[in-house]
Amino acid sequence: MSTAVDKTVEFRPKRIRRVTAVCAVGLVAVFTAVGLLLGDTPTGVIFRVSDQIAMVCLGVLLAGGVLLLGRPRVRADAEGVEVRNVVTASRYSWQDVLHVSFPDGASWARLELPDDEYVSVMAVQAVDREHAVAAVRALRELHKAATAR
Structure with a gap:
C-alpha cells in the first residue's frame, strides 16, 4: 500500500505550456516568412542570404526564450521538494519549509x-485551477507527513 511517505509527485504548469508552444511556433513562422520576403524589397536596400538566415535564427532564438516560460516544475518526495522555475532550480528539505x-x-x-x-x-x-x-x-500532504515524523 502506498502512503504519502513513499510517493513522489511532480507537477508542471498546463495552460502556459500550451500557450508558449503556440507562441514559439508563431514566432518561428513569422520570422521565417519575413526572412524569405527580405530578398524582394523595392526600398533599394540589399538583403543578402545571410540576412535572411539571421532573421530565421532570430525567430528560433526568440521562440526558445518563450519556451523557457513553460519550463517550471516542482518535484517532491518524503525528503524534500525541488523547485525549478524559469532559470533557477533549488531543492529544499521539508524541515526547512514552514508552509506550502x-x-x-x-x-x-x-x-x-x-x-x-x-x-x-x-x-x-492559478490559471490551471483544479490542477493547481x-x-x-x-505538496501539503507530503509536507505534513515529513514534518510529523
Missing part, C-alpha cells in the same frame, strides 16, 4: 521559509 501556501490573488504557489522568506513555485499556477489545487494538496 497559495495566497489570495497570487499567480502561483509558494514555499514559506524561515526568516520571512519564500520561494515561488511557478509550476503551480491538486498540486498544493499533494
